[in-house]
Each structure stands twice: as structure tokens, then as C-alpha cells.
Amino acid sequence: MSRNKTFMRFTALGRHLFHNRAGRNLLDLFIGMLYIDAVRKVVFALADSWIQRGSFWRGSERPGWGRINSHYQQVARAALHSLERGIGRKTLSPRVARIILHLWGGMMFPSAARQEAVEHFQERHGCKPPWFLVISPTRACNLQCEGCYANAGAGSAPMTGESLPWEVLDRVVTEAKQQWGVRLFVFSGGEPLCYRSQGRDLLDIVEKNKDCLFLMFTNGTLLGEETAERLARLGNLTPALSVEGLEAQTDERRGERTQRRVLEAMQRLRVAGVPFGISMTVTQANCGQVLADDLLNLYFDREGAFYGFVFQYMPIGRAPNLDWMPAPAQRIPFWERSWQVVRERRLFLLDFLNHGPLVEGCIAAGRERGYLHIDWRGDVMPCVFLPYVAANLHEVYSRGGTLDDAWQTPFLQAIRTWQSRHGYGCSRPSAESNWMLPCPFRDHFGDLRDLVEAMAPQPQAGVAPEGLLEEAFCSWMSAYGREQERLVQPVWEREYPQ
Numbered sequence: 001m002s003r004n005k006t007f008m009r010f011t012a013l014g015r016h017l018f019h020n021r022a023g024r025n026l027l028d029l030f031i032g033m034l035y036i037d038a039v040r041k042v043v044f045a046l047a048d049s050w051i052q053r054g055s056f057w058r059g060s061e062r063p064g065w066g067r068i069n070s071h072y073q074q075v076a077r078a079a080l081h082s083l084e085r086g087i088g089r090k091t092l093s094p095r096v097a098r099i100i101l102h103l104w105g106g107m108m109f110p111s112a113a114r115q116e117a118v119e120h121f122q123e124r125h126g127c128k129p130p131w132f133l134v135i136s137p138t139r140a141c142n143l144q145c146e147g148c149y150a151n152a153g154a155g156s157a158p159m160t161g162e163s164l165p166w167e168v169l170d171r172v173v174t175e176a177k178q179q180w181g182v183r184l185f186v187f188s189g190g191e192p193l194c195y196r197s198q199g200r201d202l203l204d205i206v207e208k209n210k211d212c213l214f215l216m217f218t219n220g221t222l223l224g225e226e227t228a229e230r231l232a233r234l235g236n237l238t239p240a241l242s243v244e245g246l247e248a249q250t251d252e253r254r255g256e257r258t259q260r261r262v263l264e265a266m267q268r269l270r271v272a273g274v275p276f277g278i279s280m281t282v283t284q285a286n287c288g289q290v291l292a293d294d295l296l297n298l299y300f301d302r303e304g305a306f307y308g309f310v311f312q313y314m315p316i317g318r319a320p321n322l323d324w325m326p327a328p329a330q331r332i333p334f335w336e337r338s339w340q341v342v343r344e345r346r347l348f349l350l351d352f353l354n355h356g357p358l359v360e361g362c363i364a365a366g367r368e369r370g371y372l373h374i375d376w377r378g379d380v381m382p383c384v385f386l387p388y389v390a391a392n393l394h395e396v397y398s399r400g401g402t403l404d405d406a407w408q409t410p411f412l413q414a415i416r417t418w419q420s421r422h423g424y425g426c427s428r429p430s431a432e433s434n435w436m437l438p439c440p441f442r443d444h445f446g447d448l449r450d451l452v453e454a455m456a457p458q459p460q461a462g463v464a465p466e467g468l469l470e471e472a473f474c475s476w477m478s479a480y481g482r483e484q485e486r487l488v489q490p491v492w493e494r495e496y497p498q
Contacts, residue, residue: 014109018102027105031098034087044084051076067496068357074343075358081346082306086275091304093273099235100275103213107183117181124404128368129180134384135172135187136375137202138163140194143219145254147324149281149317149385150375151462152190162376166197168393172374173209175403186215188384190376193222203230206237215240217279217309221258223265232272240277240309241265245289246298266303277307277348282334283324284313291337291349300347310338310351314385314441315477320465322476325442328483332491335436356438357496361424364440365415366407368425379460380406382415386441387460388452411455415440418447434485434492443484445477 017023034040051073086092110118121129139162141153164172176182187202193216195202206214213236220241231237241262244250250259269276278299280290289295290310299305313324326334335354341347352359363370364383373381378393390411396402406412418440419425423433437443440451452468459468467473 011109014105015111018105018109019111024102027102028098031101032094034097035090035094037088040084040087044080047080048077051080071339071355071358074339074346075348075350078342078346078348079307082348086304086306089304091270091273092275092306093232096232096235096273096275100213100238103183103211103236106211107213110181114181114183117177117179121180121404125408130182130366130371130407131369132182132184132186132371133172133176134371134373135164135169135185136189136373136384137169137187137192137197138190138195139376141189141191141219142194142222143191143254143258145219145318147253147281147313147318147321149314149463150189151318163195163197164374164376164378166200168378168397169197169205170208171397172393172403173205173212177209177212179402179404183212184215185209185212186217186371188217188373191219191222192216193218193227203227203234203237206234210234210236212236214238217242219254219258220262220265223268225268228265228268228272228274231269231274238275238277238306239269240279240307242279242281243299244281245286246295249286249289263303266305270304275306277309278305279309279311282310282312282326282351284326284330285324287326287330287334291334291341296341296345296347300345307348307350310349310354311385312351312353312442316385316387316465317463322473322480325480328480328487331484332487335491353439353442354436357435359438360426361422361433361435361438362419362440363425363438365412365419367416367419370425372407372412375460377461379458380409380412381460382412385439386448387463388457389460390457411451411457414451414455418451434489435496436488436492437481437485442477443481445474445481449474 017027034043054073083092087097106114118128136150139150139152141148144153173185176185192202202216206212216237216239218239218241220239223239223241231239242254243259243262244253247259250262251257266276282290299308312326315322315325338349338351338354342349352363356362359369364372364386366372366382371383373384374393375381379389380391380393380396381387381389388411390409391406393403393406396406399405421432422444424435424438440448449469459466465473
């Protein structure tokens, strides 16, 4: 049987399981059986063997793409191991497991309605829509972390900071579902659990959209027992708790006793059976610590984190500091260590800069299989870490427009054109491509400066660096990018032959 026919049959089976009542009932029975130790061990061993034999990337049949396909296999094995560990340790409740697996399956094997939304978008715009949205619904925060990328909580008390009105938040989620087929939403901040609008909190939007999966980046200090129990009842949101390392590093940046409060939140989530992860900001100072064995042992082995996100520091937000950026000389050792952790410890770890080849470079600006960022003012921006405003939803909606109109604004189109020139998101790298150097801000600063000068987007107030176009800042960032390229380009050419 040809690979294409096998894929078509696999897709048909998946749609039957996830969008048919009998199929869902059968799947629920199967998930329940995974909580029997003997059954689970056999099933996960067979699944792991299948992953190691399979091809997971659409370019895997092309000569020279074996390295990227092996990355996909390693990440898939890590995700499988995380699921097996959570079920085996009973830190993932059967009910939450059913909800999450149904939602993930629904995204992998889209329903007819979702497929129709994607096809309509492609007819209108000539490409497929973004996969997800990142929404920062409030600037309020109960902490004042040094170097906060969003400058959150500045000048406002917790629960009363700038927030996106409920009707706008609700409309954004609804339009993304109906017009783009989006079923994954990420909440950032500010602190998402500080959000309040018209008597509603953030979990109200999660409850209203039970057909969607939500990820929430949170400092964890407001995640009490009642909230953990509510998350268990909902089942469709997973929190990623922010840490900077072990206790000393976390408390130094986030405040005294913060790490202890985070560990207490993890305990509540484990008891409730809610899967959670960690989120770490990598700086020049902690680059050698965030993936050290003692940290991984604590958060993954002892505390039971399912996944980890790694974000390398960018000079935006509260008091941007160029010296906090990981040094170019640290880049390749950190890249090697990140893949070693995924491969050998089978930990589900994602770093969008180090793992650029997985997502084909920069995923910003609403590109196909990428995302957009919307903040507490309704400002639409290409990326959380590229804080320049392409449109404002209040203005778009007042003119009778929709999220689609925001997506088509010139600044976002210009970035998507730049991405295409670099072969980002198209599976066919150009001569200029290096998916290990995906970021226009950090890795291609000259290009970003030219785009900002030409398009004149409004900088996000209090977040965008004031010195973006100043000579000293430009010289430093340009030199940083050149040194990154000098060190990374040989690795790209050796490890990912075109």
C-alpha cells in the first residue's frame, strides 16, 4: 500500500474516533484501560516502537531531511513518555485525560466544520490560517519581576490593571474558531489569573469554549486549591508555571518565597489530576543551570511537570538589559543540551529558538501554522517578543471589521513576506534560510530595523525598547546577530543539509 493511501486511511480512522459518538465511547474505554499498569506498559511500548519506525514530518521523504524527522520522533517519544508517566503516577486524572486527548485528537483530525473554516481562509488568502493565538488579556500582576518582558503590573494594583473587555475577548475567541478553525489558545500576561471584566474571570472563557484547548503561562502564586479543583472540572486548560531555576534563582528575580509558593501550586495540581508544565527564561547568567540535572530532577521527576517551555531573554519590557541576553558563545552548547534532554531523558521540552527547525523558522505574524499576539489594549502584534502594533481590535471592530482584517494589515504582511524570503513556514529553505536563526529581532536585527522604519508601526507602550532605532542599540544588536550567524551557520550546514 502506498504511503499516501495509508495516510488517508489513518486520517479517516482518526476522524471516526474523534468525531463520532461510537468512536468517542470506544476511545474513552481505551483511555480507562491505560490506568491498568499491565495494559499501559504494553500499549506505550508498542506506541514508542511505532514512533521510532514512523515518519512524522512532511519533508521526511526528501534526501537530507533525516535530522529534522529524527527531531520530530524524539519530541513525539518525549510527549508519549510524559503521558505515560502522568497516568502511571496518577497525576493525570482519567477524566482530564479523556478531555485533553479528545481535544488533541480533534485538532489532529479536524471536524468537517473546522476543515471548512480552514479551506475558506485558504480561498480568501491563498494560504492556511495560523494554528493558534496568544492572548495577554490583562497587564495586571501580583508580582513585579525584574526584567518582565511585558512590564506587567507597572503602575497598577493586582486585579485592577488594564484588561481586555470581556466582549472583545469573547469575540476574538469566537472569530478565531469560526473564521480560522483555531482550537488552541495561549494566555500570557500580565498574570492571567488577575483578569477580571464584567464580573468574569479568565476561566469563564475556558468554560464557554469546551471544544478548545488552552495553555496558560502563570506565576503560580494565585493558583489556590479552589482554582486547581476548577481546572480539574474543566479539563481543557493546562498551566505552565514560571520558574527561573532552583529556589535561589527564582526568588532572586520573582521575590522572596516565590518558588515555595510555586511548589505548593504544583502539589495542588497533582492532587487534582491537572497536567502542568514549567516555563523558564534563559539569560546569560542562568544558561548553564536551567537544563541541569538537579533542576530537571526537581520539576519533572519529583514534582511531575509534563512539559517545559524555554524562552531566551529578549531586551523588551521592564528595564531592557542587553547583558541579560544569552551570549552567542553559549548558543551551541545550549542547543546541544536541549536536544540531549529531549533525546536521552525523554522530557517534552520546547525552545522555539533552539528548536527552530521543528517549526520551520519564525512562526510570528499569523503565518501559516504560526500565531498572532493580542494584548490587554486590543493591540495586534506579530509576536510576544516583537512588540510593534499592526492593528487595534477596538478600531477594527468599530469600522465593522473582523480578526481577518487585522491579519491583513500591511505590517503583518511585510513580515510574512520577509519570512517567505527566508524559507520560513514553507518546508523549502531558500539560499538565505537558516531555521536555527529564526528571530527577526535577535537574529536578523538589520532586517527588523528596516521593516520598522519603512512601516512605522506603533511601539507597544511600556514594552517595546525605546532605543530600537538608536545607534548604540542598533550596533550592539547587529553585532550580536552577526556573531550568532558566524557560530550557528556551520552547525546548520552540517546538521541540516539542504
